[in-house]
Every structure is written in structure tokens, then in C-alpha cells.
Amino acid sequence: MTWNVWGRFGDRWLRRQRAIADTVRGQRPDFVVLQETWRSENQEQIALLGFELGMTPVFAPSRMPRGPDVQLGLGILSRFPLREVERHTLSTRTVALRAEIRLGTGSLHFITSCLDWEEDYQQERFAQATSLAALVTELKAGGDQVIVAGDLSTPPGRPELAPLFAVLDDCWQPHHGGVTYSSRNPWLGKGEWLENHRIDYILAADGLTRGSSRLTGFNEDHGRPPSDHYAVVTDVRVA
Template identity: 75%
Template sequence: MTWNVWGRFGDRWMQRQRAIIDTVRGQRPDFVALQETWHRDGQAQTGLLGFELGMKSAFAPSRMPQDPDPDVQLGLGILSRFPLCEVEQHQLSTGTVALRAEIRLGTSSLHFITSCLDWEQDHQQERLDQASSLSALVSELRAGGDAVVLAGDLNAPPDHPELEPLLAVLDDCWQPRTSNGTTYSSRNPYLGNGEWLEDERIDYIMADGNLVPAGSRLAGFHEDHGRPPSDHYAVVVDVPVV
């Protein structure tokens, strides 16, 4: 599962957080990648979610939109039902990072990676550079024989050239391709009017060719008293990994 959870934006962030927990619990994922997850005064949203959901957690600050509260730091998070053997931050560019967790599954390992590429419309080259760095990281990890999953907010539709380096080494897990899987929808009341990525699929789960998706879906439509818990919808993919 991957979800941009929109930090502490808006005037309902505490209610939204409760709804985020309810949404994740309802989907029962083994792994969750979070973007725009918050950290303040030594307390991380990932830790709170992990406690509520009975999952291990990790957080890494990264380049994100500025939260209204200057003391709030936004970044990336990983939740896992399995122990995290190793957690690392990988620098990409312009202050953006990838957060990687190695998770042991029987006799093999899964490398679960999340990142959030630059969101500005005129940052095509920055996104391409970041995607190229991620592609190199994936290739290095795959050379060791372990499975790799990348899940995150890539801020580009599937046909944009910024994603080409990643699609050269990983498969897009969204199925069926006849459904566009819009994750940043103008139907979402939290979305600003005229956003350049409006009504596009910009949130992804990608996996190497050894992991074949069995199905995919969106989540997070109305758990906050009829409202979505975030300005993005979550992506959930069923991928057998053992």
C-alpha cells in the first residue's frame, strides 16, 4: 500500500489521522509506504500509526511542501507487519531522499522503497534525475538477488518521460490498465482547482519482474465522515512475495 497522507494540512488533520488509521486497518496491508507524513517534537506520525496498527515503523525527512506549522517536518514513512532488518536513507537530489527497508521473508529479503519526487510543474529535469537515481538503486539491489518494491508519490503520469528510468527496471503493478486509477482527483474536496496534475495517476507501486501483481485498487475515499482522509487516494496492490 502507498499513500500520500497530506501532512497536517487543513483544519481537520486530527480527524483525518483517525480516518487514515481506519483505512489502513481495513485494507490489512503487510507494508505501507507513506509520503507527507509528519514529525514534530520527537513524535512521528509513523510511530503513532504503527502503534495503533501493530506494525513496525520508520521515518525519514525529505523535501516536501512546507507544513503551516514551522515546527512540523514532513517526510517519508514505512510501516511493516514484519521486522525491519535494515533501514537506510538514500540521497537523490534537491533534498529529496528515498527510504529503504530490508525485510526478511523466510530465506530471502524484500527491499521496500518509498520516495516522493518533486511536485512542481517546471521540475521535469529534477524528477528525471531523481528517478534515474532510484533506478540505479533498484538495479544495485536486484543484483544481489533480492526482490524490490518501490511505492510512492512520483508526481508524474505514467506516460511522462520522467518515469522511463524506473519503468526500465520495474513493472508498474496497477491492474487493469483499462482503469486509469486516478489518485489525484478533482472529485476530492481537498484538491485545489486547476492543479497541473489534476485527474492523473501519480501514485505507484512498482515491483521487479519476479513479483506478479494479483490485483490492485484505490482506497481512502470517504472514511472521514464522508470525506477522504487525504488529498490523494491510496493505492493497494496484492503481490505474492513468498
């Protein structure tokens, strides 16, 4: 499961926090990756969710815009013990967070990131996707399996994500549809260039069997979405 949870923006973030936890619990995922998850001086959203859901949490700060009195970053929740956690620099602006679990004689790596979202940052997104693809290739060369999930800030079919699609498969079938940044969402700023596109992805190595994919996070906040993005959930079977 991947979800950009919109930090602590908006005037209902406490209600949104409750709704985010309820949404994740309802999906019962083994792994969750979050973007724009927050950390304050005394609290960390991913740790609160991990405690409530019985999952291991990890957090990495990123260059994402700061929310009110908080640092935003990337988070991973896992139902399995983590063998290794590492923060990777993709560019001077953007990072990725990787968590590894043991898988037989090898490992399964979950990687999340939030690429640059500005419309005129195509070259930066391409460079970040290229760095991600190089990391994936290195891990796969060692015999490991890899899943990349996150807010890639780019609709399908644009050239920025070509390096990633060369080494991983898009789990969303068919590749069109599945809008995650929708004008139907009342939290969305109108007229944004990414509006009404799928910009949140789960990508998996070809050795993993993909099942169904679905969106969630529509109305759990008293009839409103808990975030300005919808969440993506994919069933992946590991041999």
C-alpha cells in the same frame, strides 16, 4: 499500500488522522509507505500509526514543505521485522527511504519517495527516477526482490519515469485509469497540472507476482477523503 497523507494541512487534521488509521486497518496491509507524513517535537505520525496497528514504523525527513509546526517526510510500516533501514539521497532536493526484510536466503526491499511535483521540474524528476532505478538495479543484482511505492508526481506515459519502468513493472493493470489525484476530492487545489491523473504508484520486480490493485481513502473522514490523494493498494505474492 502507498498513500500521500497530506501532513497536518487543513483544519481537520485530527479527524483525518483517525480516518487514516481506520482506512489502513481496513485494508490489513503487510506494508504501508507514506509520503508527507509528519513529525513534531513530541509526536510522530508513523509511530502513532505503528503503535495502533501493531506494525514496525520508520521515518525519514525530506525536503517536503513544512506543515504547521511539523517536519514532513517519508514513512514505512511493516508487519515483519526490519533487517535494515536506510535513507538514500536521490538529488539535492529529494530522498528515498528503504526498508529491508529477510526473504529466504535473500531480502525484500521496500522503497518509497516523493518526487518533485512542480510542472517545470521534468529534468529533476527524471534525474530522481534515474537514481531510484540505479538503486533498484544494484539491489536486484544481489539477488534481492524490490518494490518501489510512492508519490512519483508524474502521470503514466511521461518520459520522467522511463528509467524506473525499465527495471520494474507497474502493478496497476491496465496502466491507464486509477486516478489518485482527483478533482472530485474536495481537498484538492483546483487547476493543478496533476489533477485527474494517477501519480501514486506501486512498482514491483518481475520476480514478484502481482494480483489486483485498488484505490481507497475516499470518504472515511465523515464522508470526506482523509487526504488530498487517494491510496493505492496492491496484492503482491512473494514466493
